[in-house]
Amino acid sequence: MLWSYILSTAYGAIVLLFLDSSFREGDLAGGQWDAMRILGLLLCLVWPLLLLYVILSAFRQKQLGRRTR
Numbered sequence: 001m002l003w004s005y006i007l008s009t010a011y012g013a014i015v016l017l018f019l020d021s022s023f024r025e026g027d028l029a030g031g032q033w034d035a036m037r038i039l040g041l042l043l044c045l046v047w048p049l050l051l052l053y054v055i056l057s058a059f060r061q062k063q064l065g066r067r068t069r
Contacts, residue, residue, distance in 0.1 A: 011048055018044040 022044050026037045 014048050015045055018047075 019041060022040050026032075026040070
């Protein structure tokens, strides 16, 4: 249970860091709320999960490669 709290906190910190950065960048660019700005903010929520998926997939492939040798 402790690992889930640690991972959730790390995920939340990463998401907030990139959301803040993207939000401020949008404000400096004129502050207009168009579809691309909203999409960029939504992608800030998703990309850490995609990175985790890639890492776990690579780890799984490495483990499967060890079993077949």
